[in-house]
Amino acid sequence: MSLNRFLKQRETLLALILVAISAGVAWRAPTFIGLANLHEIATDSAILIVMALAQSLVIMTRGIDLSVAANVALSGMAAAQLSMHAPWLPIPLVLLFATLVGLALGLVNGVLVAWVRIPSIVATLGTMSLFRGLTFLAADGKWVAQHEMSAAFLAFPRLDVLGLSLLAWIGVLGIVVAVVFTRHVALGRELRALGGNPSAAKYVGIRETTLQLFVFAVAGAVAGLCGYLWVARYAIAYDGVALGFELQVIAACVIGGVSIAGGVGSVTGTVLGALFLVLIYNALPVVGISPFWQTAIVGAAILSAVILNARGDRTDGLRLILRRHPAH
Amino acid sequence: MLNDVKTDTPRYTVADRAPRSFRALCLRWETLLALLLLATVFVNSTLSPFFLDPYNLADSTFNFSEKALLALGLTLIICAGEIDISVAAIMALASVCMGLLSLAGFGTPVLVLAGLAVGLACGALNGFIVTGFGVPSVVVTIGTLSLFRGLTNVILGDGAITQYPAGFGELGQGYVFGIIPIEFIVFLVLAAAFAFGLHRTRFGRNLYAIGNNAIAARYAGIPVQRYRMALFMLSGLMAGLAAVLLTSRVGSTRPNIASGWELEAITMVVLGGVSINGGSGSVGGVVLAILLLGMVTFGMSLLNVPGIIMTIFTGLLLIGAIAAPILIARVSGQRRRV
Numbered sequence: 063m064s065l066n067r068f069l070k071q072r073e074t075l076l077a078l079i080l081v082a083i084s085a086g087v088a089w090r091a092p093t094f095i096g097l098a099n100l101h102e103i104a105t106d107s108a109i110l111i112v113m114a115l116a117q118s119l120v121i122m123t124r125g126i127d128l129s130v131a132a133n134v135a136l137s138g139m140a141a142a143q144l145s146m147h148a149p150w151l152p153i154p155l156v157l158l159f160a161t162l163v164g165l166a167l168g169l170v171n172g173v174l175v176a177w178v179r180i181p182s183i184v185a186t187l188g189t190m191s192l193f194r195g196l197t198f199l200a201a202d203g204k205w206v207a208q209h210e211m212s213a214a215f216l217a218f219p220r221l222d223v224l225g226l227s228l229l230a231w232i233g234v235l236g237i238v239v240a241v242v243f244t245r246h247v248a249l250g251r252e253l254r255a256l257g258g259n260p261s262a263a264k265y266v267g268i269r270e271t272t273l274q275l276f277v278f279a280v281a282g283a284v285a286g287l288c289g290y291l292w293v294a295r296y297a298i299a300y301d302g303v304a305l306g307f308e309l310q311v312i313a314a315c316v317i318g319g320v321s322i323a324g325g326v327g328s329v330t331g332t333v334l335g336a337l338f339l340v341l342i343y344n345a346l347p348v349v350g351i352s353p354f355w356q357t358a359i360v361g362a363a364i365l366s367a368v369i370l371n372a373r374g375d376r377t378d379g380l381r382l383i384l385r386r387h388p389a390h
Numbered sequence: 391m392l393n394d395v396k397t398d399t400p401r402y403t404v405a406d407r408a409p410r411s412f413r414a415l416c417l418r419w420e421t422l423l424a425l426l427l428l429a430t431v432f433v434n435s436t437l438s439p440f441f442l443d444p445y446n447l448a449d450s451t452f453n454f455s456e457k458a459l460l461a462l463g464l465t466l467i468i469c470a471g472e473i474d475i476s477v478a479a480i481m482a483l484a485s486v487c488m489g490l491l492s493l494a495g496f497g498t499p500v501l502v503l504a505g506l507a508v509g510l511a512c513g514a515l516n517g518f519i520v521t522g523f524g525v526p527s528v529v530v531t532i533g534t535l536s537l538f539r540g541l542t543n544v545i546l547g548d549g550a551i552t553q554y555p556a557g558f559g560e561l562g563q564g565y566v567f568g569i570i571p572i573e574f575i576v577f578l579v580l581a582a583a584f585a586f587g588l589h590r591t592r593f594g595r596n597l598y599a600i601g602n603n604a605i606a607a608r609y610a611g612i613p614v615q616r617y618r619m620a621l622f623m624l625s626g627l628m629a630g631l632a633a634v635l636l637t638s639r640v641g642s643t644r645p646n647i648a649s650g651w652e653l654e655a656i657t658m659v660v661l662g663g664v665s666i667n668g669g670s671g672s673v674g675g676v677v678l679a680i681l682l683l684g685m686v687t688f689g690m691s692l693l694n695v696p697g698i699i700m701t702i703f704t705g706l707l708l709i710g711a712i713a714a715p716i717l718i719a720r721v722s723g724q725r726r727r728v
Contacts, residue, residue: 126528178713181666183473183528187653188709195702203696301698309532322529354547358540364533365519372523 072319072370076334080341087345094348101230105220107340108233109288109295111333113307114314115240116284118332119277121315122257124324125182127278129171130285131307132193135300137164137289139197142206142215142299149212156215160290161283167193168282169275176274190308198301208297219295229291236284240329253277258325313360314339317367338363419663419715423678430682434689441692448569450688452639455573456481456632456648458680460655461662462577462584463628465676467527467621468659469588471601471668474622475531476516477629478651479538482643484508484633486542489551489643498558505634506627512538513626517619527622535652543645552642562639573635580628585673597621601668657708658683683707 088095113130120127141160145151167189174185208216219229226234244250256263256273264270293299318335320327339360346353434441441447460477467474487508488501496504512534519530564572588594599607600614608614637643662679664671687700 174709174713178716180709180712180716184660184666184712185709187656187660188705188712190653191657191701191705191708195698195700195705198696198698199702203698309536312532313536316529316532322526352544352547354543355540357536357543361533361535361537361540364529364536368525368529368533369519369523372525 073328073330073334076318076331076338080334080337083338083341083345087348090350091348094345099344101226103337103340103344104230104233105227106344107336108229108236109291110310110314110340111233111336112236112284113281113288113311114318114332114336115236115329116281117311118315118318118320118327118329119244119253120182120281121312121320121322122253122324122327123274123277124257124260125175125274125277126186126312126322127171127281128183128186128308129167129190129193130281130311131304132190132197133164133167133282133285134289134292134307135303135305136167136193136197136200137161137286138293138303139200139206139289139299139301141290142211142293143200145212145215146206146210149215153214153218157218157287157290161286164286164289165279165283168279168285171282172275172278175278176271182278194301197303201300204300206293206299211294211297216294216297219291229295232287232291237329237333240332244329249273249276254325256324310339310360313364316364316371319367319371321371335367420672420675420678423662423675423682427678427682427685430685430689434685434692437689438692441689445569446692447688448565448571448574450684451571451574451577453687454680454684455571455577456636456639457651457655457658458577458677458684459580459628459632459635460625460651461658461676461680462580462673463625464655464659465584465662465664465671465673466588466597467625468656468664468666469601469668469671470597470617470621471604472520472527472618472621473531473656473666474513474516474527474625475652475656476512476535476538477625477632477655478648479535479542480509480512480626480629481633481636481648481651482542482645483512483538484630485637485643485647486545486551488634488637489554490545492554492558493551496555498555498561501555501558502561502634505637506630509626509628509630509633510623511626512629513623514619516626517622520622521615521619539649542647546643546645548645550642550644554637554641558638559641560638562635562637573639576631576635581673581677585677588673598669601665601670603669654704657704661708661711 084095093099113134117127117130137160140163141156144159145156171182171186171189174180174189175182178185219227221228223231244254252263252268253273255266256268256270260270289303292304296303314336315327315332316322316335317338318327318331318333320332320335342359342363343353343356346356346359431441460481464474464477484505488505491501491504516527516531516534519525519534520527560572562573566572566575588597596607596612596617599610599612600617604614633648636648658680659671659676660666661683662671662676664676683704686703690700690703691697
């Protein structure tokens, strides 16, 4: 790859912006790029990173999953209830349980989208309400608070393994799995093909139904895993957990260059998009900007990313007519 | 000779529309919704003696009239194959701007105009980005949702604006003939106007054409981008109007005002039979869906069912309503093939 092309890549641009923000903040407060704070950022961003990576697979196949945050709330509540009634249970089993609950919820989406063929935005809008409501019902409207959770349950995401928190390791693991999957596994490359051109993909024998079921299952399982992590990290389970988080997950993908029209996106971009959001959230208080600016800045970032994406998009018939001077 | 001409009838009759048959009428989405609505009213009136009280019924419309206005704007947008997720955030921003003007001492007419103008401007921004850069409206409006809601947060912080002029509350709290809320009348009048616009004018026909195939519509000479721009501005304007009525009704502006309403409004539209892929749907269906959801909510609140149970019901209704016809068509289609 030539240097020129490398510089024009979105990933490079995003990485430069990240470095610039970090440098700017560090100039005001040098501890910002200290090891302790970087570790904090890695821990903070793990959930967003793995959920954005899973979402990017869904978006890559021209779908969208709006129910992931509600899934986090419901799986987290299930894990909290399990640990409340059976505190002796080893934590990996609780983790597995939350993941399976998430997987089941993801499969509901998958069946609705792949088999019944409901547009994913409508199906997951419906399951989003459904999952949130079930979270309320699961606990009879009560909250599960810190004192009802076992110490091991709460400590698990913060466990120190080789100098990094377990949460940060999960983020790292998610990235490695995603890179291997999208680059070196046939199924991963088929996803991109399906999103890029569904009818061509069908002709070369890619099974659309299976792949769609698969991406929603993955998004669900990852959300289930994050459900436990979220509840354990913030020590609370109720029906408002991760409210609106689905938009942050989608924002990370969009900022990272995943095209909502399908077929376009990279692991590096998605990870950088998620890091960008977490960096903004962490940097604002440090430089003395009111955290109330957070949402507005994220909105502006999404819009800039979308407009940048638009330049690289394929031309369609409508654009051909609208173009005044033919390019060729 | 004359007889020859008479017997030489054309092989095809080109009708203006499909023939009206009783069977087709029964299978219409609107018929199904109307039956569901009747069933809801029947069940609710047997479960609670207070349901059919005219004053209660009229007051229950307060709960959905503003959302219904969003749904009307979204009906046209979704028919044209686009979507606007930022409507609730537009409401928040419009409400905050009205609050600021109210604090500055302006009267009701200025507040109303400001609310509408902010809505229109936000819609214009959506339309500008969607048409100017040719990007999907889902992402654009997720972005502007964040932007508008964020600006609201910046202005309000964690505070609230509760000072509104004395006569301002009349718009959202007032009644016509002492019983029907003004809000509901506004909704009915606009619903009729939207139905006329969508089903009886060239504008409406072109809109369906765009929703079915935007590229073909452009080849047919329809200024697609201009239509899209107009639709986003209209949707913004409706959000501005909803903000005026909501702010007037509750008399305050808080950072979480109307949060999550975009999803409820989209649910109303989709449940009303508008295809999320664009190109089909009717205002009548959406109005029926709005009334259905409104009556179910009202009935449940009379029975002291918590609001969150209502979300479960809404979710199931949305999925069921979309899945049922698809599955039925698939089953009957297979039978026909055999």
